[in-house]
Amino acid sequence: MARIELVRMDMGPIPAADAEAARRVIFGAVDGLGEKGKRQWRRLWASIFRLEPGEIVEIVSHKARSGPFHRRHMAMEQALFEAQERFEQFRSFRDWLKVGAGHVEWFPGPKGGVIPVPNSISYAELEDNDMREVHVQMVRFLRTEHAQRTLWPGIKDPVKRADAMNAFLMGFDEWA
Template sequence: MGRLVLTKGQDGKLHGLDPKGQRAWERFKAKLKSLDFGDTLGFTFFLPRDPVSHRSFFRKLQVLLERTEAFNELDTLRAWLLLGAGYCDYVPGLEGNLRAVPRSMAFDAMDQADFMELNRKVDEFLYTEHALNVLWPGLAHQQQWSCLTSFLEDLRR
């Protein structure tokens, strides 16, 4: 499968990002024009991750790490949040039981749409009773909610 990265030029038209990409774009346009009635063409696309939302996500994790004593490492907190968001695969463990393993959220492995959905699911998980009990285990339920709302308010600033 060919890889094609497009950019919008100052002329308002789409162009390949570099000469190789421009050749691939020309081939793709030619293929589109050559399609007869009833022919099909399949393709996938990837919306590159927005660096601003990427930094914002990791800022959220860093602030949360500072607000809880449940985790000492950012990577461990991130893995737990990915599991809580359901962004994982289940593989057999050493004892044969299924174990959840977080999927990669590498910058070039996850597009912007999928990243925003993951971000939404992480936020949704943070509101669960389980997450509140893990993040602030010694506090009463109302105090846990106060910690969560304070955390979220600080992120908006």
């Protein structure tokens, strides 16, 4: 989900010719789907053009995720959970993976430091491009010695752990 905040700048009235040109481009390049969608699209832009200087509007959009990509990512997470030696609960594993990927918000901790709180990767919260970026960051994290040592503490040789992770990731078309 993307949230965009727009503010009307104090540039004076929009000249009628400029407004008409903008409408021609906006409605010519992209339009609402069906009659209802077209009405909603035109109302949105009419309200944007009517904003007074300093007024703010927030637009929330959601681009659906690619089903095949989503399924591949979730299958990768599940398979890695089953192959690792550290975590007993999938949710704990996933939270650890999100923290390692930096998909978190930072909050004051109970003892004065800061703590990472994992963000959601649900369909409703994260659209396709953002999920793809989280995926890239997760794979990057999994390639670190720290992640590999955490997941497979029984494998003492770091080269063997790295080889195991590379073989695992290549099975999901994640090349180094």
